[in-house]
Every structure is written in C-alpha cells, then in structure tokens.
Amino acid sequence: MNCRSEVLEVSVEGRQIEEAMLAVLHTILLHRSTGKFHYKKEGTYSIGTVGTQDVDCDFIDFTYVRVSSEELDRALRKAVGEFKDALRNSGGDGMGQISLEFYQKKKSRWPFSDECIPWEVWTVRVNVVSLANEQERQICREKVGEKLCEKVINIVEVMNRHEYLPKMPTQSEVDNVFDTGLKDVQPYLYKISYQITDSLGTSVTTTMRRLIKDTLAL
Amino acid sequence: MDTDLSSQDRKDLDKFIKFFALKTVQVIVQARLGEKICTRSSSSPTGSDWFNLAIKDIPEVTHEAKKALAGQLPAVGRSMCVEISLKTSEGDSMELEIWCLEMNEKCDKEIKVSYTVYNRLSLLLKSLLAITRVTPAYRLSRKQGHEYVILYRIYFGEVQLSGLGEGFQTVRVGTVGTPVGTITLSCAYRINLAFMSTRQFERTPPIMGIIIDHFVDRPYPSSSPMHPCNYRTTAEDNAAVYPSVEDSQEVCTTSFSTSPPSQCVFTVTQAHFQTPLPVVTDTLKVPMMGLGFSHQLSSSRLSYQPAALGVGSADMGYPVVFAGGLNAAHPHQLIVPGKEGGVPLVPSQPPHAAQADQERMAMCTPLDGAHYSAATPSSSEDTETVSNSSEAKSGSPHDILETIFVRKVGAFVNKPINQVTMANLDIPFAMFSPKNIELEDNDPMVNPPDSPETESPLLGSLHSEGSSGNSTGNTHDDFVMVDFKPAFSKDDILPMDLGTFYREFQNPPQLSSLSIDIGAQSMAEDLDSLPEKLAVHEKNVKEFDAFVETLQ
Numbered sequence: 001m002n003c004r005s006e007v008l009e010v011s012v013e014g015r016q017i018e019e020a021m022l023a024v025l026h027t028i029l030l031h032r033s034t035g036k037f038h039y040k041k042e043g044t045y046s047i048g049t050v051g052t053q054d055v056d057c058d059f060i061d062f063t064y065v066r067v068s069s070e071e072l073d074r075a076l077r078k079a080v081g082e083f084k085d086a087l088r089n090s091g092g093d094g095m096g097q098i099s100l101e102f103y104q105k106k107k108s109r110w111p112f113s114d115e116c117i118p119w120e121v122w123t124v125r126v127n128v129v130s131l132a133n134e135q136e137r138q139i140c141r142e143k144v145g146e147k148l149c150e151k152v153i154n155i156v157e158v159m160n161r162h163e164y165l166p167k168m169p170t171q172s173e174v175d176n177v178f179d180t181g182l183k184d185v186q187p188y189l190y191k192i193s194y195q196i197t198d199s200l201g202t203s204v205t206t207t208m209r210r211l212i213k214d215t216l217a218l
Numbered sequence: 219m220d221t222d223l224s225s226q227d228r229k230d231l232d233k234f235i236k237f238f239a240l241k242t243v244q245v246i247v248q249a250r251l252g253e254k255i256c257t258r259s260s261s262s263p264t265g266s267d268w269f270n271l272a273i274k275d276i277p278e279v280t281h282e283a284k285k286a287l288a289g290q291l292p293a294v295g296r297s298m299c300v301e302i303s304l305k306t307s308e309g310d311s312m313e314l315e316i317w318c319l320e321m322n323e324k325c326d327k328e329i330k331v332s333y334t335v336y337n338r339l340s341l342l343l344k345s346l347l348a349i350t351r352v353t354p355a356y357r358l359s360r361k362q363g364h365e366y367v368i369l370y371r372i373y374f375g376e377v378q379l380s381g382l383g384e385g386f387q388t389v390r391v392g393t394v395g396t397p398v399g400t401i402t403l404s405c406a407y408r409i410n411l412a413f414m415s416t417r418q419f420e421r422t423p424p425i426m427g428i429i430i431d432h433f434v435d436r437p438y439p440s441s442s443p444m445h446p447c448n449y450r451t452t453a454e455d456n457a458a459v460y461p462s463v464e465d466s467q468e469v470c471t472t473s474f475s476t477s478p479p480s481q482c483v484f485t486v487t488q489a490h491f492q493t494p495l496p497v498v499t500d501t502l503k504v505p506m507m508g509l510g511f512s513h514q515l516s517s518s519r520l521s522y523q524p525a526a527l528g529v530g531s532a533d534m535g536y537p538v539v540f541a542g543g544l545n546a547a548h549p550h551q552l553i554v555p556g557k558e559g560g561v562p563l564v565p566s567q568p569p570h571a572a573q574a575d576q577e578r579m580a581m582c583t584p585l586d587g588a589h590y591s592a593a594t595p596s597s598s599e600d601t602e603t604v605s606n607s608s609e610a611k612s613g614s615p616h617d618i619l620e621t622i623f624v625r626k627v628g629a630f631v632n633k634p635i636n637q638v639t640m641a642n643l644d645i646p647f648a649m650f651s652p653k654n655i656e657l658e659d660n661d662p663m664v665n666p667p668d669s670p671e672t673e674s675p676l677l678g679s680l681h682s683e684g685s686s687g688n689s690t691g692n693t694h695d696d697f698v699m700v701d702f703k704p705a706f707s708k709d710d711i712l713p714m715d716l717g718t719f720y721r722e723f724q725n726p727p728q729l730s731s732l733s734i735d736i737g738a739q740s741m742a743e744d745l746d747s748l749p750e751k752l753a754v755h756e757k758n759v760k761e762f763d764a765f766v767e768t769l770q
Contacts (some may be wrong), residue, residue: 036261051257051272068259151353156345160392184259
C-alpha cells in the first residue's frame, strides 16, 4: 500500500519549538489513538474510554487538546526535547524537521526481522527565527498561535478523509498495529524521528532514527 | 433505501446519530464555558461513554439539545445548529459562531454501521474537540467575565448565517458517510469583529474604567443579564420552564462554579425556577457561565484611569486629547492636536467626578509652540507636559476606538466632533461643563483677538515679513497665548516686564546682509571695484603693519 505523507511547516522562535511541536503531535495522536482493547471470547472486543484535556501554551497564544495519558505525553515531550536540543546545538540557521510515522509490523520468518511498513507519515518542518525585542516576541506569540490554528485545521481535514487505516486486528495481531504498552490509551504504532538541516539546506549526518524504546513494545 | 439496511442496523444508526448530536452540543458548549476541560482516560470500558470518548454530560445542555431536536434527527433540510454569541455587560450582543450538524442525501451503502460508522463518528468528535479550540471565539470565551459573557442557543431546522456579519469564514470539521446520508459537521464563524475587537477582550483590565454609580441619569440595569430573547426556536414556544431534574442538580452546580466571577454559582434548583435566572427557558440565551457577571458589574467599582495613562498604554486608549485651556472657567475645554481648526473636543469620556473639582491645567507657553500639555483629569493637580509620542498614538488608538465603540453616545463618542451637540450627550455633570462645542472661531480662548502680541517669536522669525499674517493664524491654530507673569522676572533696567519685552522685541528686522537688495549688485561691478580697493589698502599698508605689531 502507499504510505500517505503530509507535511506541515511552521516558523517559530526558539522557546516556542517545544510547545508548537507538542501541539501538532498531540493533535495528530488524538486522532490516532483509541481506548485500550479488551478482547473477549469469540473474537469480540470492547474499547476503553479516551479522556482529553486542554493544554495552554506558555509561549504561544494557543490551546490544544491532547489525550489524557501521562505516559504518552512524556514520550512525546522526550522526543520533542531531543529535537529541540539538536536544533539548538546544530548551529546552522535553525531548520529541521520532525516526523511522526505510523506503521504496521509485518512478521517475517526467521532470520529476518519484522518489517515496519509505514502507512502514514506526518512531517513538521521547523524554521527557527530569532527576534530582537519584546514587541516582536509578542507579535510572534499571536502569529504562531494563528498558524497553529491553521495547522490543526489542516490535520483535521486530512484525518477526516477517512483514507486507509489498518484493519482492526485480532488479539494475536494487535501488537502489530497498536502500541499496547501504555496503560490508558492505545495509539497506533508510531515512531518519531528528526533531521536537522544545515545552512546549506542538505540533510546532514545527524539523521537519526530514534525508537522510543520505553514506550514501544518491540 | 432502507431495505438495504437491517432494522437493527437502522436502529443502531439512529441511536448513533442522536447521541452524536447530543455529544456534539456538549463538546461545543463546554468549549465555550471559559475554562479548560479535562477528562480522564479509562482503560476498562464503562459502557456508558459514547464513542469511547470521555465527554461529560451537562444536564442542562442535554436538556436544551433534546428540546431543540424534539425527537427528530438531523436530516436533509433539518440541521441542528448551535449558535454561540457574545453579550456585553451593556446588553449588546453579537453572534460569533454557528456550528451546524447537517445531513445530506449522499449515502454510503457499503459502510458498516456498527463498526465503521461508529468509529468514524468517534473520530469526528475528536476533530470537533480540536477545532473548537481553534476558532476565534475560543480565546474570547476564555476571557469572558466582567465585560461580556458567551451564550449559546440550539435550534433545529434551517441554518441561519445572517447574523455573522460579512465575510464570515467556514471550517469543516468532517463528514461521515452512512447508509442514510452523509453527516457533515461544520462551523461558520464571524471574522468581522467590528463591533468589538478581539484585542480588547484579551486585555483583562478595563481600558477605560467607569465608576458605575456616576451614571445617575441612566440607571444601570442591575437585573439579571438574561433579557428575554427575541429568538424563537422553530418548534417551541417560550412558555416552557426547565423542569426539575433532581439527579442532575449537583452536576450543574459543580460544573459552572469555576468560572471567573465565581461568587455566584450557577445552580439549578426547583426553588429558583420562577425567577429570571439565566438558567433556562429554551428561548433564553443561556449563559455559558454563572450569573456572576451581572452581580459583579453592579457592585464593582472599576477605577477610572486618567488620560495620561491612556496616553502611555500601548493599546487602546481613547483619542488623545490635549487641553489648551486655561483657567478655571473652562476646565473641560479640550483641543484636538494637529487639526487645523483646533476644534474643542467634547470630553470623550464621562468627566470624572473629581474633574469637576480639579482644574486640568495646561500651560502652553508661547515658546514651545509645538508642544502640548495633556490633561490628567483625576490624578494630579500639577501641570504636566506630555511627550510628543502621544501624538503619534492619537491616530491609531482613535481608529481602534472608533471601531470598537460604535453604539454609545456620550461615554464613547464615535461621531465626528461637529455632529455632537450637547443635547445628544448623555454625560453626567453636563451642567458643569461649558459650552464646549462652540466653534473655535467664536471662542476667544482658542482664537484670541488678532494682534501681533500673540505671535510666538519662533514662528515670527521663521516666516518672512510678508507672511506674518499667516503665522498669526497658525499660532492661533496651534496654541493659545496666555497672559502670564513669569516668576523672577523683575528687571529694573528696563521699565517693562518680561512679557512686554518679548512682545515688543519679537519681530526684529531682518539682517541687512540677508536682504535681497544687496544681491542686486552685479558681480561685474564687484570685480571692477576690487582694484581700486586694493590700491587704497596698499597705500595704507604701513598703518596696517603697525596695527598688527601692536597686537603681537
């Protein structure tokens, strides 16, 4: 199957990076998480309840909704924190991108390891700007808030096209589709990776694929 | 066709749509309550959370929604709409958003009701959660409180978008195809906040405070903010009263009490049904938060911020006005800077009580013809001069002010100065103010008798003699000459005081070297006369040398 790919671009100030990324990633994961599956006999299952909560940003005039799951929030914050540090340390002109990839695992026969087949990739391209004074920062707050509103509308539009989603798995297959490691919600299997672009615009050696091991059950 | 759909599926589908509609209303209304929403995830299914989402049910909202639906479901031509509007403390209201749940005829026969439709409805609700935080009304609703509240109204039938003003925008939350039609959820929101700017409500402290008990002529409405609404739902009359729902009363209480003016808790109890509480009939616009604000307004005393503060503040300010005048008889006379006519501006804010007692003094010295003094109505009794930065602000805050305060005359005057007459003004203490609106020509204080004494020396020396008449006029436009007695100005040498001295010697004659007559001589004549002059000097060279020696 083809993997669909969506790209979002934002320009933010240094201290807004984390909140902007979290806002976008949480909005995506809100749509790509379900309640915990509880399989019963005869192959039926029931689904747990997903709670939501509003998060106000400190550096942006924006509020986003995320799934009420501390574990998921921690995992995202960790990934975004690493991305932010990499961006700050890269020197360069502050451009990078963070990708959220949803994939399915396909079991292969020994000795081959399982395949990870992505079915949806969201890429957020970030351009970090530096501002001179407080007035510019205030304007930036509002502008980035408005931009994020647009991004949320874009995300929702894509989500509601109801394009390919993995089939609901049987109990034995559930770990190939969902991340069952969290205790309160169940997002689709995902991984987050990032790239920092140097000033030449080429993708540099710091391309890394980071697996968030403590949240993925691999 | 329904024959394709089993009866069980049909029943399920109807139930899904009904509960989807109810949950949609809950999400929208809760998003406009003005507070952050937080619900918990639960891994073990409780069976009562529709669409696997933890969305609380506010009973009153459910009741309103059920009433509006009246047992029907959204169908073609019959949409369920939630209207969000804003109402100010002064009673003005404005529609902000209309959320529409519509059904069209495009059917998706292949889709599985109990599984795919259900999950897609769940996804749509999540999208709705996200989108409700993203429209402009969200930020307004988070800041509701003293100055305005957010109201909602549910109706069923045709969508009415006319109240949103021009250029409203639409955002589609999503669609879900079902075997009986496609459900579409969208929001049309106003962007033309000309009546009030979003920025105004983001600044929580009042820009221009009003002490309410000064409005003696206009009794302030202290009754409940919920005026009988003009709207009618299509299927209802306005006689219904909210029936007591015993189980839900506690829920209602807790869910509304966290709004900012939390002294008044929004409770639904049987005893209160007869009173005009905002709680309830279907035609009333129901407030999104407690009763709080009306009580707050009648008892609050917001402090009056003096004009100097308005000048200094970065945001709105009212048109910056400068007092040109001058003695106790005209404490309220104001002149707008920079305008040719220097038309006295009617006080753009209701004169503070203290103003009547204090004089706003401005001394416009003739020396600094380009500087103006600002009135500080209540704070200080000293004369103050304001920097010219305030002039720069006079343009833009005025514009902003014009767009915001459209409706009131008196407190926030929006009309051009000339149109404002005393009869239209509803300012307190009007009897104390002079006839401010006489044209400048008639006012001796603005336009002193035409005499050379009133020219400023600065202006006089810059203009050539021919235009001295103009400068007089300009002087009058710019400031008013004051007969003053400067301190420490006694001078025994000249038998006149400083002021008289100035006036007499204000217009010194032009330097002769600058006059044009000199230039009339031709160059040739100059050159011709040079050799003669040199010859004369050479004759006297010995004298010059002797003179130079004496200097050394």
